[in-house]
Amino acid sequence: MRTLTTLLAAGIFQFAASAHAEDIAVLTPYLSSVATNEMIETFKTESAAKGWTVNVVDTRGDFQQLASRVEDVANAGVKAIVLVSVDPNQIGDQVAAAADKGIPVIVLDGALAKGVAINITTDNFALGSLLSDYLFKAMGDKGNIVKFFHSAHPGVRQRELALDKALGEHPGIKVIAEHYVQVPGPIDNARQAMETFVRQYGDEINGVWAAWDEPAIGALLAIQSDKPDSKALIAGIDGNPQAIDLIKQCSNLVATVRQDFPGIARTAVKEIAAVIEGKKPEKSEIFVSANVIDRASLGVSCN
Structure with a gap:
């Protein structure tokens, strides 16, 4: 090339x-x-x-x-x-x-x-709304989530703003930890952060809101390694082929919002x-x- x-x-x-x-x-x-x-x-x-x-x-x-x-x-x-x-x-x-x-x-x-x-x-705000609504519903509209974001990207920032709006409409959902994902290397960076959150919060984590799929995959790898019995639900955005495969495997990663x-x-x-x-x-x-x-x-x- x-x-x-x-x-x-x-x-x-x-x-x-x-x-x-x-x-x-x-x-x-x-x-x-x-x-x-x-x-x-x-x-x-x-x-x-x-x-x-x-x-x-x-x-x-x-x-x-x-x-x-x-x-x-x-x-x-x-x-x-x-x-x-x-x-x-x-x-x-x-x-x-x-x-x-x-x-x-x-x-x-x-x-x-x-x-x-x-x-x-x-419409990245709409993407963030779809992700938030899906995850919150899957969690029964209550519980604690970990947030992975990257505000430097304008689209990802809009997704984050959509999450803020959704949180205001769903008082039963709380953000107990959040991490600004470093790029390049988002999977490894999110995995390392999630390992820390798992050690700190354990079963208090009910869900993971990932602004795109690579951090969702990183969070899943941390859970599979450090707390394989976790029931935390993970959802992301992009329709990454690896993320789709992990959804098919019935892992903690339950959904992604696919962009065309x-x-x-x-x-x-x-x-x-x-x-x-x-x-x-x-x-x-x-x-x-x-x-x-x-x-x-x-x-x-x-x-």
């Missing part, structure tokens, strides 16, 4: 000097994320059918480097810049500068900001093609649908 990441030391300037009109730059700090990677792989496949060359930059959680790489590709004169799983407001000057050069900036699973032509995502990541990527390619042709987007923000995946929807019966 051709990536700008492999050219960071010196080759980035070679790219800047040799960019062609069909080059699309895709940048993210989270390529290791299953969901982010799924969007980018679908985007590459759909772009290839249009004859576009897609160059992927992964800054591995480094937003300072992300800002620098956006400047690089904008100076290279790419046809479009695609930011995946990023809050463009965190690199607002670079995004605005790219837009001022006439380069459309499209965001997948992110947020709107000055200079962004379109943000294509899921391929749909987000395909919509992005369609919208970019229109923008390149000089058409203005009908909407600045496009929402793609989501649905709950649990044992019932998978046809799994657990004793």
Whole structure:
């Protein structure tokens, strides 16, 4: 796979000097994320059918480097810049500068900001509400939960706000512990935090609210290792294949809210093609649908 990441030391300037009109730059700090990677792989496949060359930059959680790489590709004169799983407001000057050069900036699973032509995502507040309502109902609307979150991502922050609203409407549910998940490495980071919570609270933990599936998986691994008799229910978001397999296995992980990541990527390619042709987007923000995946929807019966 051709990536700008492999050219960071010196080759980035070679790219800047040799960019062609069909080059699309895709940048993210989270390529290791299953969901982010799924969007980018679908985007590459759909772009290839249009004859576009897609160059992927992964800054591995480094937003300072992300800002620098956006400047690089904008100076290279790419046809479009695609930011995946990023809050463009965190690199607002670079995004605005790219837009001022006439380069459309499209965001997948992110947020709107000055200079962004379109943000294509899921209604993340709705995702958080679906997750919260499902988990609370499964818990019988009472008990203690552990919360795993990552407010740096705009979509994940919306899910957290939805949880806050749901907690206000369900006084029987209490957050007894919470952890800001580090990225990259969310599974291991959540597992380590959950090990501490299990030692501290034990059977007081009735549920785990994970803002996406990797922390849910990490929490499950900790429970399976340190307290395999735990009845705590775990739920997450994204429809990660590993999470779905664990739901099928009748583990403590009982549900995930599946986003249509391929749909987000395909919509992005369609919208970019229109923008390149000089058409203005009908909407600045496009929402793609989501649905709950649990044992019932998978046809799994657990004793």
